[in-house]
Amino acid sequence: MAEVRVTVDGVNYADDVEPRTLLVQYLRERLGKTGTLVGCDTSNCGACTVHLNGQSVKSCSVLAVQADGGEVTTIEGLARDGKLHPMQEAFNECHGLQCGYCTPGMIMAAIDLLGDNPDPDEQEVREGIEGNLCRCTGYQNIVRAVQSAAQKMRPGAAAEQAPAPVAGGGN
Amino acid sequence: MTTTADPTTHEIGNARTRKEDARLITGRTRYTDSITPSGTLYLAVVRSPLAHATITNINAEAARSAPGVFGVYTAADLGAEGIGLPCAWPVTPDQKAPQRPLLAVNTVHFAGEGVAVVVARTAAEAKDAADLVEVDYDPLDPVLDMEAAAADGANLVHPDLGTNVSATWVFDSAEAGTGNSVADAIAAAEADPDQIVVRRRFRQQRLIPAFMEPRSVVVDPTGEQITMWSSTQVPHILRTMTTVTTGIPESKLRVIAPDVGGGFGGKIGVVPEEMLCVLVAQKLGKPVKWTETRSESLLAAHHGRDQIQDITITAKKDGTVTGLDVSLLADMGAYLGLVGPGVPILGAFMFNSIYKIPAYRFTCRNVFTTKTITDAYRGAGRPEATFAIERIMDELANELGRDPLELREQNWISHEEFPFTTVCGLTYDTGNYEAATAKATELFDYAGLRREQEERRRNNDPVQLGIGISTFTEMCGLAPSRVLGSLSYGAGGWEAASIRMLATGKVEVITGASGHGQGHETAFSQIVADQLGVPFEDVEVLHGDTQISPKGLDTYGSRSLVVGGIAIVKAAEKVVAKAKKLAAHLLEANEDDIEFSNGFFSVKGTDKGKAIQELAFAAFMAHDYPEDMEPSLDSDAVFDPENFSFPHGTHLAAIEVDTETGRVKLRHYVCVDDVGTVVNPLIVEGQVHGGLAQGIAQALFEEANYDESGTLVNGTFVDYTLPSAADLPSFTTGVSSNPATSNPLGVKGVGEAGTIASTPAIVNGVIDALRHLGVNEVEMPTTPQRVWRAIQEAQGRSTQETPVDTHSPGAGLGSIDPNNPQGEVQ
Amino acid sequence: MIPAKFDYVRPSSVEDAVEALRQGGEDAKILAGGQSLLPVLRLRLAAPSVIIDLGGIPELRGVREDGDRIAIGAMTPHHDVMRDDLVKQHVALLGQATETVADPQVRHRGTLGGALAHADPAGDLGAPALALDAEFVIAGSSGRRTVSAAEFFVDYFTTAIGEGEILTEIRFPRYTGWKSHYEKFNRTAQAWSMVAVAAALKVDGGTISEARVGLTNMGTTPIRATGVEQALVGQPATADAVRAAAERATEGTAAPSDADAAADYREHLARVLTGRAVLAAAG
Structure with a gap:
């Protein structure tokens, strides 16, 4: 067993885990953070994407012990006081999801992308989310959603945008 | 209490954002693997690494004594040797159907088939112990090539059947009295210098549905009823078939399809692991969960397509088509899936597509091989048919020196x-191919692109332009029960709905369709x-739980709206x-004088009236109601369609081919579809986008390959290459609406349209770009290498044979020898 | 899927890591960014007894100037490498190749040293490291040694890193003012390179005065296209001259054959892509 101390969606945790425990397993099975999903075993699909210390990572390819001392944000930690993150709103408004299975990872990847590049063109969005597979949407409305969120999140764009992007994308 | 709505606008046609998104974008979801009743045990499957072998010994001693292990079971240990999974579609009376066991008994018939299961306290311990189960095999020759498998003297997958051909299904328009004899048409064309015969062979490669949520099942035997959560498209069918398979009374079984992460036909089956979880949960009296890994999913969940198509078309030299002969070989894999044998048959009625073809014959042989079973994958039979007819129309146009679009219009x-x-005897109710095509060619700038193509050809540009055309129709809304009966399908095609008017004015709608991403x-x-004049927000749609929605036939074949939606209208x-x-009773008026509009029942010519919510409350209170009625507005309906619906469309693709490297780039894609009345344009557009992506992926990217020993080569997402956002362009979609006359909403179905139409559009475009270089065929997927080789061969340069089934040591995980992982992996 | 059981140590210095490696013996495995290792463990294609995580050693992370060299810590993530100003200025080719590695999430975790030590012949960082004459600093129980890129890549997944040793730093000569391009050819954006070409040029007055060209996935290791380099020097950076030089791209290669590309097609691609890479670099 190894000890892991980690902050997830604003709550501090200290747990003993088997070293082989994947971060995503820890989140889902130990912390009940079932909003983060697993879609593959080779880090291709990106469904498990969360932010670790402000950067998007595939939580199936990080050991829980590697996150020791770190800060994790999952899809469940985005909305603040019942107010959705602009990216979440944009996915709804632009019909950027169907079955929803890729959605948590896609949203987390997209937020990170905007942290790096606040005003991406279509091709930059497509390349920015290339680590996340979706089988339902053909991506077009996801791309639209990310660009729409970028508009909303632009400084001074809208008065009502309460939550700042959670991740800075981390440079 | 809900206030009376003022719905001045109609909801149908409104681009509503989706209700279901709220939970999906916040992680407040309930996919099967996220459901863990207290005390849940985990099941892992020990799978055969060999495609065909006799099991000589299973040693589970080490596994049984591993930490946390509750048991290791073979079929015999579970008393399941006699249990076979159901096939609901005996396409012919003499169809050969081997028992499809829950776990292999004596012989394994495909790589990935389960041999034993391990049940343990955690998923990790179950896997640890599964790795300790030693199975000895005596290898048998695999049966991999379906053509060889169908030949006389072939090595047999199931020797007791005496053949690898499961069934031969024939439709002949002359025999059916729906058209002329195709044999006559071919003979006439061969004898007549003013006619032409074009023969081609096309291959539908094996595909994997690759839904994003791996399959998962949880069975909880505690309590009076057994509860099964499953990542399935078909909870109702699953319940019935679980009863058929295990003998558990249907009334003792509750099946729930909670949030389901995509299906595309891939979750239409009844799978061994579902039944195994039931048996093990009953045996141990504890909840049991099985969740597959992606590699298990690619290996053992059913695959799709996999046909060899021999197509013959005859025509007069003026372009009039006179006959079409279709001869198929369809790979069933090792056993028959739930509807697997019927998948190619669903295509039988669609090869003639939108054309007036006077003579038609369809022959399909379903063949067993030692591969993963095939079954429904988005479109199921219709993409195969559309591909063949749209490819051969291009070939015919080329042979006749005609513009392919013009030739299509002529026919x-x-x-x-x-x-x-x-x-085929189907009656297409409505359609307007001219209108859809006119709109598509305009959005596409067909004439302008043809000019650019000419220019690039003239300049010998290394990047050539191709224009890919696909006009299509499909049969949706599966299905009129009498038609299914005539095809010997093991169920009807109706759908059920109920509406409950709650005391507080809210409305619960129960549907037997089981959505998994469509936006039901x-x-x-x-x-x-619209029907009840209540606010959109006041309607709650319940589905996917046999205790809430006891009656239904679930979601596949673009049926949810066209059949399930109409059942709701009827209710x-x-x-x-x-x-x-x-x-009328409460307003003391004659019923004939009551008018209903926008949720309000008024007495003709007066301002007296009652809102539907008030009436729901009055029915609940039941203090005052007519003697000849029950105090309830709740209603049920079952709708059985009289006919299929026939969406159609024109799809155009501008394809750039880099002739130096063979790379294909989809530059521009336009489609105009007629899906009848559009209930929600946002959802329709999304369905089209997603369908296009899957159809394009068949044309360009995906293929499940087996090596010569029968091992799946593309066993992870590293090798089975789904397109990412960076591999696809944005699509231009348009609508040309001609409401269906076969149902009161005029809807036709949209779930499969994009997939059906796009594959031939892409391949026709690739070939159109290279036709002047002498290229007439590139097999799917049209990878850079295949395109490059096709160019080389057309130019008379011979090239090397490609090993389709091997890995070079590089390129990620597939490269690493499982038995000898080498190198310093960091 | 969950990896088989292993023990885990997270040393805080290179010396402790080397000691842990000694204690762990043959079955010990180094964990750098883990973006190749974790999937391999999850598929249970490897089952090490102990994992030594280098993530706790600050010394191994970062880009710095060291005399005439740019020194990059082995544990520097791809994301940091490709955004680093020193890299952009002096080792631009490495940054360009790094941008094509996997996807953003993987680039956040995956590291330069991890990728190079993994030595997948389809990996994108070996060719630029080889073309740019990188030096590899390797630490062991007897101290540190430096090997050249030409010596570093030995075979498939095999490098000059010996048993009990750890790659600590990769050092690049400065290519300030050079023009460069990494031309990658893969089937889908997520797929590994079928073939790729790393090219760096020094162009003086329209004439190529120095050239460095490396090939990805044309043999068991990254391969230096010295024939192309020689043919380019002294030539004008024109399409005809470059394409002629690119014809020599397959000299000394041993292209693998697989379902995506048989050897003859790979060889053809190597020539075409070399021409494109050099022209794009000269751009």
Whole structure:
């Protein structure tokens, strides 16, 4: 067993885990953070994407012990006081999801992308989310959603945008 | 209490954002693997690494004594040796159907087949112990090539059947009395210098549905009823088939399909692991969960397509098509899936597509091989048919020196000719191929792109332009029960709905369709809002749980709206009729004088009236209601369609081919689809986008390959290459709407359209770009290498044979020898 | 899927890591960014007894100037490498190749040293490291040694890193003012390179005065296209001259054959892509 101390969606945790425990397993099975999903075993699909210390990572390819001392944000930690993150709103408004299975990872990847590049063109969005597979949407409305969120999140764009992007994308 | 709505606008046609998104974008979801009743045990499957072998010994001693292990079971240990999974579609009376066991008994028939299961306290311990189960095999020759498998003297997958051909299914328009003899048409064409015969062979490669949520099942035997959560498209069928398979009374079984992360046909089956979880949960008296890994999913969940198509078309030299002969070989894999044998048969009625073809014959042989079973994958039979006819129309146009679009128009059913009964005997109710095509060519700039193509050809540009055309129709809304009966399908095609008017004015709608991403909750709410004149927000759509929605036939074949949606309309009509009677009573008016509009029942010529919510409350209170009615507005309906619906469309692709590297780039894609009445344009557009992506992926990217020993080579997402956002362009979609006359909403279905139409559009475009270089065929997927080789061969340069089934040591995980992982992996 | 059981140590210095490696013996495995290792463990294609995580050693992370060299810590993530100003200025080719590695999430975790030590012949960072004459600093129980890129890549997944040793730093000569391009050819954006070409040029007055060209996935290791380099020097950076030089791209290669590309097609691609890479670099 190894000890892991980690902050997830604003709550501090200290747990003993088997070293082989994947971060995503820890989140889902130990912390009940079932909003983060697993879609593959080779880090291709990106469904498990969360932010670790402000950067998007595939939580199936990080050991829980590697996150020791770190800060994790999952899809469940985005909305603040019942107010959705602009990216979440944009996915709804632009019909950027169907079955929803890729959605948590896609949203987390997209937020990170905007942290790096606040005003991406279509091709930059497509390349920015290339680590996340979706089988339902053909991506077009996801791309639209990310660009729409970028508009909303632009400084001074809208008065009502309460939550700042959670991740800075981390440079 | 809900206030009376003022719905001045109609919901149908409104681009409502989806209700279901709220939970999906926040992680407040309930996919099967996220459901863990207290005390849950985990099941892992020990799978055969060999495609065909006799099991000589299973040693589970080490596994049984591993930490946390509750048991290791073979079929015999579970008393399941006699249990076979159901096939619901005996396509012919003499169809050969081997028992499809829950776990292999004596012989394994495909790589990935389960041999034993391990049950342990955690998933990790179950896997640890599964790795300790030693199985000894005596290898048998694999059966991999379906053509060889169908030949006389072939090595047999199931020797007791005496053949690898499961069934031969034939439709002949002359015999059916729906058209002429195709044999005569071919003979006539061969004898007549003013006619032409074009023969081609096309291959539908093996595909993997690759839904994003791996399959998962949880069975909880505690309590009076056994509860099964499963990541399935078909909870109702699953319940019935679990009863058929295990003998558990249907009334003792509750099946729930909670949030389901995509299916595309891939979750239409009844799978061994579902039954195994039931048996093990019953045996141990504890909840049992199985969740597959992606590699298990790619290996053992059913695959799709996999046909060899021999197509012969005859035509007069003026372009008039006179006959079409289709001869298919369809790979079933090792066993028959739930509807697997019927998948190619669903295509039988669609090869003639939108064309007036006077003579038609279809022959399909379903063949066993030692590969993963095939079954429904988005489109199921219809993409295969559309591909073949649209490819051969291009070939015919090329042979005749005609513009391919013009040749199509010459032969298609013109809009004045509807309703039109085809050479297959189906009656197309509505359609306007001219209108859809006109709109598509305009959005596409067909003439301008043809000019650019000419220019690039003239300049010998290394990047050549191709224009890919696909006009299509499909049969949706599966299905009229009598038609299914005539095809010997093991169920009907109706759908059920119920509407409950709650005391507080809210409305619960129960549907037997089981959505898994399509947007049922939103679209059905829109329909009910219009039917009952209640606010969209007040409608709650319930589905996917046999205790809540006891009756249904689930979601596949673009049927949810066209069949399930109409059942809801029928139930709503009954609610309105009851409410009208109650309104007349309460308003002391004659029922004939009650008018219903926008949720309000008024007495003709007066300002007196009652809102539907008031009537729902009055029915609940039941203090005052007519003697000849029950105090309830709730209503049920079952709708059985009279006919299929026939969406159609024109799809155009501008394809750039880099002739130096063979790379294909989809530059521009335009489609105009007629899906009848559009309930929600946002959802329709999304369905088209997603369908296009899957169809394009078949044309360009995906293929499940087996090596010569019968091992799946593409066993992870590293090798089975789904397109990412960076591999696809944005699509231009348009609508040309001609409401269906076969149902009261005029809807036709949209779930499969994009997939069906796009594959041939892409391949036709690739070949069109290279036709002047002498290229007439590139097999799917049209990878850079295949395109490059096709160019080389057309130019008379010989090239090397490609090993389709091997890995070079590089390129990620597939490269690493499982038995000898080498190198310093960091 | 969950990896088989292993023990885990997270040393805080290179010396402790080397000691842990000694204690762990043959079955010990180094964990750098883990973006190749974790999937391999999850598929249970490897089952090490102990994992030594280098993530706790600050010394191994970062880009710095060291005399005439740019020194990059082995544990520097791809994301940091490709955004680093020193890299952009002096080792631009490495940054360009790094941008094509996997996807953003993987680039956040995956590291330069991890990728190079993994030595997948389809990996994108070996060719630029080889073309640019990188030096590899390797630490062991007897101290540190430096090997050249030409010596570093030995075979498939095999490098000059010996048993009990750890790659600590990769050092690049400065290519300030050079023009460069990494031309990658893969089937889908997520797929590994079928073939790729790393090219760096020094162009003086329209004439190529120095050239460095490396090939990805044309043999068991990254391969230096010295024939192309020689043919380019002294030539004008024109399409005809470059394409002629690119014809020599397959000299000394041993292209693998697989379902995506048989050897003859790979060889053809190597020539075409070399021409494109050099022209794009000269751009």
